[in-house]
Amino acid sequence: MRIDAGSGPQGRRLPGAGTSPFPPIADYGFLSDCEANCLIAPSGQVEWMCVPRHDSPSVFSTMLDRAAGGFKVAPYGVREPTARRYLPGSLILETTWQTRTGWLIVRDAxxxxxWHHTEERAGRYRRPPTNYEAEHCLLRTVRCVSGAVELSVLCEPVFGYGRRRARWEFSGPGYGEVVTVGGDEGDPMLHLTTDRRLGIEDSIAVIRSRMTEGEQAFIALSWGSLPPPRTWEEATRKQWQTTEFWRQWITGGEFPDHPWREELQRSALTLKGLTYAPSGALVAAPTTSLPETPGGERNWDYRYTWVRDSTFALWALYTLGLDREADDFFAFIRDVAAEDDLQIMYGIDGERDLPETTLEGLGGYDGARPVRIGNAAVHQRQLDVWGTMLDSVYLHAKSRDQLPEPLWPVLLRQVEQAAAHWGEPDHGIWEVRGEPKHFTSSKLMCWVALDRGSRLARLRGQADYARKWETIAEEIHEDICRNGVDDRGVFVQSYGTTNLDASLLLVPLVRFLPANDPRVRATVLAIADELTRDGLVLRYRPEQTDDGLTGVEGTFTTCSFWLVSALVEIGEVVRAKALGERLLSLASPLGLYAEELDPVSGRHLGNFPQAFTHLALINALVHLIRAEETNRAAQFAPAHRNT
Structure with a gap:
């Protein structure tokens, strides 16, 4: 399959493709070292990269403005690669190029x-030693496998979200190394090293080199204290150790022997790449301001960690046997909640203040403005945060059959907060920027907080707290069943309305009611039939919900995967499998998902790749696989006869 700037998922042609200089969101490849990341377009150009952290100012912003710098490695004059893939079990991207005179393979990592143990990191977030360390280097190796190819490399950093172009100077002997100089305070110092001859043209580091069959080259961009590779042998050793890191990591998981094993592994690798190793946090996505509405204003910065993701992260990671990552993320949530009231989101090192500002200097992805950094939702009141926190604690404690003593004061404060405020209005799980309401899903998650809190109290032998919280949980349960259900027996978005909301698919998933309860079945089927567009799930109907924004968003991929899980819960396995297979067919060519999908064209919308979607994918596929196993076991169980 040939991939170009106008091809959508699985190579489908998108409306208007070819008229925009921006590649479709789904066509980007994602790389990470668990501290920083980058996105690479099919053209071989790095178009988004923030260093030294996921949330640092960008050094390449071409994804948001075609004039905002990039780092391209490709054959000269060739626009389209022949093929792209991740090396199996890794986050190493391989791109194959065919020219009129030869073939070239580029591997990016x-x-x-x-793979070794490092010393415990100092600072507030003290956690057990990790077993890897990033080297702060983007390594690009090139091999000519046939004929002869003219290699072209262009590296043009623009610091501070496109504000300041870098200036290169030669360093070291010969012409194989350049370094950025004269930047503002806070700009990273970048080193570019290679075994080819470098040139400098204005603010661009340039290589033009003819490569013949069997010849190899490397180009390394680094920003840390460790020395970059300076020879081909060093470069290949570092690429090999990176491959080994990812493959050893994925081997530590427990993946079912099933045709969907590869999809589960790709999602797990993506989630690992979205972690921030020094703290254990999980970023919602590596990007900012990729539009949910083409050309619209629904553009947000997702380079932070949401507490509610902890619940879904732990569900998914524990399910796959990836306990270390689950524990690291849990430790992060535990730490940020230890001293202050729990926020809905944090910076990736626990920062509590994430001021939202608009960048005037970037034109936006395909003209979608504003371009935002920071996120004002950090100050919203969302009552579900206590439930997600307590569900995480409960899952962690249940897996260990104990609750660590230092957690009890944290838990106590959060449950008491939920008990005191569950009856108040809030902005809800979707962070609507309209007036606060009594959202049913917010009450649901407050019930989760009290229910899980009472269970944990019993685990500790705290009978008084257990009885008290059980009583309040019953009160919330009765209130939801009285005010959050319409005349059809369907759970509704907020009290006093008949609006549907995809967050109510969580009713059976958090065990609020058994799956065979008529209200559960009615809610799941109503969402499946009425809150969908061409079979994929909307979060809500924008015309029914004052979310404070203009424009129409796409279907929310996380919610579509929730529907798969909920359909399995109510016994609609055939329908669930059909939806699951359709969603898998809509993955990007590299197996990744943005936040939203246009159900007609398959176009990916919103920030990319999104952790929430990959978490929901894992849970949905595991639901389906277990249902298949249960049905198979029942089918082949021996019949009992009276004798």
Whole structure:
């Protein structure tokens, strides 16, 4: 399959494709070293990269403005690669190029250090030692496998979200190394090293080199204290150790022997790449301001961690046997909640203040403005945060059959907060920027907080707290069943309305009611039949919900995967499998998902790749696989006869 700037998922042609200089969101490849990341277009150009952290100012912003710098490695004059893939079990991207005179293979990786134990990091967030270390280097290796190819490399950093072009100077002997100089305070110092001859043209580091069959080259962009590779042998060793890191990591998981094993592994690798190793946080996505509405204003910065993701992260990661990552993320949530009231979101090192501002200097992805950094939702009141926190604690404690003593004061404060405020209005799980309401899903998650809190109290032998919280949980349960259900027996978005909301698919998933309860079945089927567009799930109907924004968003991919899980819960396995297979067919060519999908064209919308979607994918596929196993076991169970 040939991929170009106008091809959508699985190579489908998108409306208007070819008229925009921006590649479709789904066509980007994602690389990470668990501290920083980058996105690479099919053209071989790095178009988004923030260093030294996921949420740092960008050094390449071409994804949001075609004039905002990039780092391209490709054959000269060739626009389209022949094929792209991740090396199996890794986050190493391989791109194959065919020219009129030869073939070239480029492999891109963000270098991981050897698989070893490092010292515990100092600072507030003290956690058990990790078993890897990033080397802060984007390594790009090139091999001519046939004929002869003219290699072209262009590296043009623009610091501070497109504000300041870098200036290169030669360093070291010969012409194989350049370094950025004269930047503003806070700009990273970038080193570019290669075994080819570099040139400097204005603010661009340039390579033009003819390669013949069997010849190899490397180009390394680094920003840390460790020395970059300076020879082909060093470069290949670092690429090999990175491959080994990812493959050893994925081997530590427990993946079912099933045709969907590869999809589960790709989602797990993506989630690992979205973690921030120094703190254990999980970023919602590596990007900012990729539009939910083409050309519209629904553009947000997702380079932070949401507490509610902890619940879904732990569900997914524990399910796959990836306990270390689940524990790291849990430790992050535990730490940020230890001293202050729990926020809905944090910076990736626990920062509590994430001021939202608009960048005037970037034109936006395909003209979608504003371009935002920071996120004002950090100050919203969302009552579900206590439930997600307590569900995480409960899952963690249940897996260990104990609750660590230092957690009890944290837990106590959060449950008491839910008990005191569950009856108040809020902005809801979708962070609507309209007036606060009594959202049913917010009450649902407050019930989760009290229910899980009472169970944990019993685990500790705290009978008084357990009885008290059970009583309040019953009160919330009765209130939801009285005010959050319409005349059809369907759970509704907010009290006093008949609006549907996809967050109510969580009713059976958090065990609020058994799956065979008529209200559960009615809610799941109503959402499946009425809150969908061409079979994919909307979060809500914008015309029914004052979310404070203009424009129409796409279908929300996380919610579509929730529907798969909920359909399995109510016994609609055939329908669930059909939806699951359709969603898998809509993955990007590299197996990734943005936040939303246009159900007609398959176009990916919103920030990319999105952790929430990959978490929901794992849970949905595991639901389906277990249902298949249960049905198979029942089918082949021996019949009992009276004798």
């Amino acid at each position: 963000m270098v991981m250090g050897p």
